[in-house]
Amino acid sequence: xxxxxxxxxxxxxxxxxGELSGSLGFLLRMAQVQVFDFFFEDLGQVGLRPGEFxxxxxxxxxxxxxxxxxxxxxxxxxxxxxxxxxxFEQRGLVERRTPEQDRRAVELRLTGEGEAFVRDHAEAFFxxxxxxxxxxxxxxxxxxxxxxxxxxGLGPEGxx
Amino acid sequence: xxxxxxxxxxxxxxxxxGELSGSLGFLLRMAQVQVFDFFFEDLGQVGLRPGEFxxxxxxxxxxxxxxxxxxxxxxxxxxxxxxxxxxFEQRGLVERRTPEQDRRAVELRLTGEGEAFVRDHAEAFFxxxxxxxxxxxxxxxxxxxxxxxxxxGLGPEGxx
DNA sequence: TATTGTTATACTCTATAACTATA
DNA sequence: TATAGTTATAGAGTATAACAATA
Numbered sequence: 001x002x003x004x005x006x007x008x009x010x011x012x013x014x015x016x017x018g019e020l021s022g023s024l025g026f027l028l029r030m031a032q033v034q035v036f037d038f039f040f041e042d043l044g045q046v047g048l049r050p051g052e053f054x055x056x057x058x059x060x061x062x063x064x065x066x067x068x069x070x071x072x073x074x075x076x077x078x079x080x081x082x083x084x085x086x087x088f089e090q091r092g093l094v095e096r097r098t099p100e101q102d103r104r105a106v107e108l109r110l111t112g113e114g115e116a117f118v119r120d121h122a123e124a125f126f127x128x129x130x131x132x133x134x135x136x137x138x139x140x141x142x143x144x145x146x147x148x149x150x151x152x153g154l155g156p157e158g159x160x
Numbered sequence: 161x162x163x164x165x166x167x168x169x170x171x172x173x174x175x176x177x178g179e180l181s182g183s184l185g186f187l188l189r190m191a192q193v194q195v196f197d198f199f200f201e202d203l204g205q206v207g208l209r210p211g212e213f214x215x216x217x218x219x220x221x222x223x224x225x226x227x228x229x230x231x232x233x234x235x236x237x238x239x240x241x242x243x244x245x246x247x248f249e250q251r252g253l254v255e256r257r258t259p260e261q262d263r264r265a266v267e268l269r270l271t272g273e274g275e276a277f278v279r280d281h282a283e284a285f286f287x288x289x290x291x292x293x294x295x296x297x298x299x300x301x302x303x304x305x306x307x308x309x310x311x312x313g314l315g316p317e318g319x320x
Numbered sequence: 321t322a323t324t325g326t327t328a329t330a331c332t333c334t335a336t337a338a339c340t341a342t343a
Numbered sequence: 344t345a346t347a348g349t350t351a352t353a354g355a356g357t358a359t360a361a362c363a364a365t366a
Contacts, residue, residue: 008353014222015218015225015230015233016221016222017218017221017233018217018221019217019286020214020218021309023214023286024191024289024304024305025192025195025196026214027305027308027309027333028188028192029192029210029235030265030308030312031184031308031311032185034311035184035185035188039185049332050185050189051189051332054186057179057180058177058180061176061177061178062174067348068346068347068349073177073258075193076333077333077334077336078347078348078349079336079349079350080332080335082348082349082350086349095328095349099240102343102346104341104347104348105342105346105347105348106347106348122179125183126179126182126183129184135310135311136307136311138327142305143303143307144307144308145182145187147303147307148188148190149181149187150296150300151194151295151304152191154177154190154193196342211356227325228323228324235358238325238326239326239327239328239357239358239359240327240355240358241325242325242327243326246326262323262365262366263324263365263366264323264325264363264366265365300350
């Protein structure tokens with residue numbers, strides 16, 4: 001129903017972008033907006049948010065990880081992580097524990113409910129964008145992933 | 161898939177991401193954070209903001225473009241565009257004009273000052289990330305750009 | 321009735337600094 | 344003195360809906 005049929009003034013393609021379409025920041029933003037649109041269209045009704053699920057997923061893989069390390073790894077600011085974790089805790093998805101060896105720290109792990117949440121949503125989360133009809137071929141998608149991984153330092157080459 | 165699961169508090173690279181590193185949304189976010197860090201480190205002191213400059217740049221290329229079309233093309237919400245343009249107007253960078261043919265609309269163009277601003281910052285803006293030492297080779301960068309352009313519908317193939 | 325742009329409100333994510341309790 | 348996490352505050356950016364003027 002969302003027919004982007006445009007009115008009067010201009011058909012859509014008469015806005016020149018010039019070198020902007022060769023700007024990495026711009027392209028990443030455009031791509032991200034598109035991915036997020038798809039994401040919410042697809043999984044919005046489930047109450048699944050991308051950043052949120054990413055954190056739960058990493059907790060699933062790394063039970064007992066410290067909060068600061070989690071934040072650092074996911075490039076989420078510590079102050080923001082505090083809020084997210086408190087929210088998860090209130091929803092009964094995550095448990096916090098202060099280890100004896102360093103009583104400043106907080107270790108995180110999923111509750112049973114948290115594990116269930118991850119289990120129930122993982123497949124939808126990880127497959128949603130490949131279920132989308134894409135402008136890219138499968139080979140191009142693979143290539144894009146490899147390049148992005150390498151760019152952000154997650155490539156097979158090496159870690160941070 | 162980096163396994164290395166060790167529950168210890170410790171060293172930095174022991175947070176497993178699993179399939180998350182194969183999630184397009186996640187990779188785009190990580191890449192964008194990185195690009196923005198670079199951007200502000202490099203151009204922050206100039207008072208240059210990426211979204212802001214993009215709008216001014218497109219106005220430079222498309223004098224007289226309508227506000228709504230600009231927003232649509234750059235995937236900026238109309239309500240937000242209103243604020244940006246008002247800000248630009250107050251800084252003397254942009255002029256607004258109501259065309260006779262459709263008095264609901266607003267046509268935008270840069271002032272002399274706006275043109276000067278774009279002229280003064282364009283090179284720094286468009287070259288800053290290629291001046292960065294990157295994990296990617298030049299060929300890989302080119303490839304990444306082509307794939308992102310195609311993904312968001314800006315490729316040489318065709319427009320929207 | 322539909323549209324263009326505006327206003328108002330709220331929520332997310334981010335940035336920063338001051339604070340506590342530990343180390 | 345430094346570190347881990349918290350709190351408080353502010354600022355972008357975004358989403359949404361109601362609204363006025365115009366079509």
